[in-house]
Amino acid sequence: MVWPKSQTQVGNHVHPLLRPHDLRLTVFSTFAFTTHCKKIILSMIMKLLLSEKRIQQRVGFLARRISRDFLGREILMVGVLKGAFIFMADLVRKLKIPVRLDFVRLASYGDGTCSSGKIQFTKDLECSLRGKDVLIVEDIIDTGVTLQYLYRCLKARRPGSLAVVTLLDKPSRRKVSFQADYIGFQIPDHFVVGYGLDCAEEYRNLRGIYIVK
Ligand code: XMP
Ligand code: MG
Numbered sequence: 001m002v003w004p005k006s007q008t009q010v011g012n013h014v015h016p017l018l019r020p021h022d023l024r025l026t027v028f029s030t031f032a033f034t035t036h037c038k039k040i041i042l043s044m045i046m047k048l049l050l051s052e053k054r055i056q057q058r059v060g061f062l063a064r065r066i067s068r069d070f071l072g073r074e075i076l077m078v079g080v081l082k083g084a085f086i087f088m089a090d091l092v093r094k095l096k097i098p099v100r101l102d103f104v105r106l107a108s109y110g111d112g113t114c115s116s117g118k119i120q121f122t123k124d125l126e127c128s129l130r131g132k133d134v135l136i137v138e139d140i141i142d143t144g145v146t147l148q149y150l151y152r153c154l155k156a157r158r159p160g161s162l163a164v165v166t167l168l169d170k171p172s173r174r175k176v177s178f179q180a181d182y183i184g185f186q187i188p189d190h191f192v193v194g195y196g197l198d199c200a201e202e203y204r205n206l207r208g209i210y211i212v213k
Helices: 007-012 020-045 052-069 085-094 145-155
Strands: 046-050 075-081 099-109 115-123 133-141 161-169 182-186 209-212
Touching: 020 046, 052 085, 052 161, 052 182, 075 085, 075 145, 085 099, 085 133, 099 145, 115 145, 133 145, 145 161
Parallel strands: 075 099, 075 133, 133 161, 161 182
Antiparallel strands: 046 209, 099 115
């Protein structure tokens, strides 16, 4: 008895790429090559500033301090989109106290590494702050202009208390005096990306924080 040949073998004119096993290998090696190239290109334009491990250790430290300082209370965390989203996601999961979340979005930077100098609310809170313990979660304080503006806006809504946690702080860049209550790392004057921070919307998903050379 003659068994029918499979679709890919009909007429003996099968392109090697159509064989399922080879196809998997080809896709895998193309992926590995592309990933390798991406790594080389990234290392040429970026320098590691804070590794994933250091960031996670520090986020754990901040979470312990915040949990201790707000023991027995519930906090409303206000994340500043988009940059703070990864930091906030890691921080809330390490907290030992009840927490509620809301978000604002403020536009203060253009598409590149240059500030436009203007601040705009492009997304406001969805809940009232009145009487609540509110903690603003920011990715980075640079000139301080954005947070000073946000702090004043939120304070006017009469929260029970208002504090700020920032993952990064660039004190040498301050134009207005602003001090966060909880600071992850003080860093020198470099434009950084990764762990939520972007350059023209790229690199937010890097696990570490990198200086753009
Ligand atoms: P200001 O100057 O108002 O700016 O304190 C705060 C906002 O500016 C953005 N920013 C950065 N974003 N890498 C970034 O990806 C940086 O080095 C950087 N410095 C400032 C950021 O959105 C922050 O909330
Ligand atoms: Mg920000």
